[in-house]
Amino acid sequence: MTVNSEQPGKEFIDEAILVEFRQAPLLQKVPKPPDFFTWRGKRYEVKCLLSEWSDLARRGNQAKNMRPAHLTRAEKMGSWGVGRFFFKMRTTDERIFVIYYDRTPKKGDEGCGSWVLLSELTDNRAE
Numbered sequence: 160m161t162v163n164s165e166q167p168g169k170e171f172i173d174e175a176i177l178v179e180f181r182q183a184p185l186l187q188k189v190p191k192p193p194d195f196f197t198w199r200g201k202r203y204e205v206k207c208l209l210s211e212w213s214d215l216a217r218r219g220n221q222a223k224n225m226r227p228a229h230l231t232r233a234e235k236m237g238s239w240g241v242g243r244f245f246f247k248m249r250t251t252d253e254r255i256f257v258i259y260y261d262r263t264p265k266k267g268d269e270g271c272g273s274w275v276l277l278s279e280l281t282d283n284r285a286e
Contacts, residue, residue: 168282174198176258176276187271190260192246198276203250215242245277255280 178193192208245259256279262272 170279206249206251209247213244
């Protein structure tokens with residue numbers, strides 16, 4: 160389901176996607192941006208990476224189950240199953256998307272995380 164966000168020029172999507180790499184990342188839990196992704200049955204090729212960032216903070220109960228000294232280190236270095244890696248990219252058809260890799264393992268995925276299409280920027284001023 161697509162929902163318009165309150166920010167003009169940004170369409171909130173929040174849907175699972177499949178990603179492909181020309182060369183697989185060395186570390187699965189610290190991914191590089193994909194070369195292709197498939198969303199709603201359409202395959203997109205990434206033309207260029209515009210920016211990337213990560214959020215390794217522990218939230219909710221995860222923030223409470225660690226000593227403060229360890230929590231500070233975990234927020235800088237990451238800890239198993241916690242965090243997201245974000246990528247803002249332009250596709251070959253000149254669309255701009257923000258996707259992320261969620262390190263949280265899902266039941267039945269052998270400890271792997273998942274890829275999500277967070278939003279599409281529909282106004283060049285939103286870059």
